[in-house]
Amino acid sequence: MSFTYIRDLQPFQFNKKLKVRICRMWRSKLIGSNDQFNGLQCILVDQMTDAIQASIKEINYDFVAPNIKAGCIYEITHFHTGRNKPSHKVVPHVAQLFFNVRTTFKELPTIHPHIPRHRFYLVDYTQLSTRIDKIDILTDVFGHITGIQPLEQKKWSPMRGLRINVKSALKIS
Incomplete structure (x- = not known):
């Protein structure tokens, strides 16, 4: 086979x-x-x-x-x-x-052709807003910290009818 x-x-x-x-x-x-x-x-x-x-x-x-x-x-x-x-x-x-x-x-054993250790489906930061409210695939954020601020209570709704409280302290770009 x-x-x-x-x-x-x-x-x-x-x-x-x-x-x-x-x-x-x-x-x-x-x-x-x-x-x-x-x-x-x-x-x-x-x-x-x-x-x-x-x-x-x-x-x-x-x-x-x-x-x-x-x-x-x-x-x-x-x-x-x-x-x-x-x-x-x-x-x-x-x-x-x-x-x-x-x-x-x-x-x-490690073989050729090479099989990568990871696979990422990266989205350019300028396109990240297109992922808002889309639930077809989970989205990870990859970036760098641009600022730190005090904790503040946020409401976030990834799916209809589901509300999760998130505490925001980092700004990521």
């Missing part, structure tokens, strides 16, 4: 083989809970510098997590794809990977 590039993955596919680097991993918590996790999330990057999110359900966490670590390159098989959820999308890919106890991870 030949390798599939991330850009060629679509929702609801099976029997694919990837050669990717796991560039980021994190555990998400259940909403409203301080001590219950909701599995493991990963960002994978391939040699074409495309990225995709992968998820492991909490029930599979103890079986899958010990087999992978961030920064390493793997040949991955026995997974399936689904639609990337618009509520917490972190990369602009239509598909998302789902790993379980059947998924195999074969660690590969």
Whole structure:
């Protein structure tokens, strides 16, 4: 079976083989809970510098997590794809990977062509205002501190019906 590039993955596919680097991993918590996790999330990057999110359900966490670590390159098989959820999308890919106890991870040595350690979807600061109120992909801000001011209470509404109080102390450009 030949390798599939991330850009060629679509929702609801099976029997694919990837050669990717796991560039980021994190555990998400259940909403409203301080001590219950909701599995493991990963960002994978391939040699074409495309990225995709992968998820492991909490029930599979103890079986899958010990087999992978961030920064390493793997040949991955026995997974399936689904639609990337618009509520917490972190990369602009239509598909998302789902790993379980059947998924195999074969660690590969550093190989050529090079697979980058990270993939960023940067937006020029002058275009950042176009991201306001868009919830199709989470947006990180990358910049430098231009000033510090006293804390002040702000109301922010990223999604309809949801209000979060944010304390603002830094100005970022």
